[in-house]
Amino acid sequence: MITRKEYEWAQGRAADLMRTAGLRISEEEEKSIEVVDFGLGRLDEEGVQVLTLVQTQRISVKVLALFPHQTEPEHWHPPVANDPGKEETIRVIEGTVYFFVPGPDSLSRGFIPKGKESCYTVKHEIVMKPSDQITLEPGKKHWFQALDGGAVMFSFSTIARDALDKFTDPDIVRITRIAES
């Protein structure tokens, strides 16, 4: 749960990060930025801001902004009906992204959010700079975070069905609830 005021404040901060990264986005697009707190109510620690540029029945393009020290929790994209699951390429636009996938534990520069050790199981660390990119086949677990300065990246993928994504943390609710009062 997040208040309307917090939501709009986060939208503006995310839009600033995107524009500072050199992206040209419209006023209307800024207002459409989705602030995702994963139902955890601690946006600054675990959350992400998402601007959807393209969403059709075949492809999806999003801009993701992470505030400094914000983490997108571990998740994966499961098969849906005849679709083998979302295939996604992340490309860094600005900042440094600490990206974690299955493989030998090399977590050293990033960090697991406090008290959440059981919710982050893949620990192979990849440090990504602007123009670096990684393609994730469907079903591959991943999480990522920014440290100082935050980060902005593209997500290029097959059709996104965010509400069906699977998370390691059982407390997560993917669709943000906003308190209007």
Place this chain on the structure above:
Amino acid sequence: MITRKEYEWAQGRAADLMRTAGLRISEEEEKSIEVVDFGLGRLDEEGVQVLTLVQTQRISVKVLALFPHQTEPEHWHPPVANDPGKEETIRVIEGTVYFFVPGPDSLSRGFIPKGKESCYTVKHEIVMKPSDQITLEPGKKHWFQALDGGAVMFSFSTIARDALDKFTDPDIVRITRIAES
């Protein structure tokens, strides 16, 4: 046919346009920029420069650069086997793009390349600025051009099979031939 020297010169010019538009691209990516003269041997009039960021069996992401007064010729993306054809979204990053699709003839600010009247049949003009985008369903004819200053745009699409694209101009050969001498 284009000489190796012309090809590399055009790559550098396209990379400059992309970087001036705010894109962060690597040296390796610059060297991979495809200079497309459509086999017509008049790159400055009819051609496009293409940087492929993502190309999988499901999606494709490209950056397109047009030099001032350069035109990408009329074409469409046909069905291929079980695929209904490429679905493509063009989003302008920098500059103004004059985009032409089927509909009432409103061609006024753009122009058909000299002597090529028979090769440009759709004349509904859409003037696109940075952050404007258009989604083209498979099979829809389109062509586009830049005037002063050139332009840079994204192409987000389902899998691209460029060699199978269809062109109105019968003289076009999609894959560039380079003269090495």
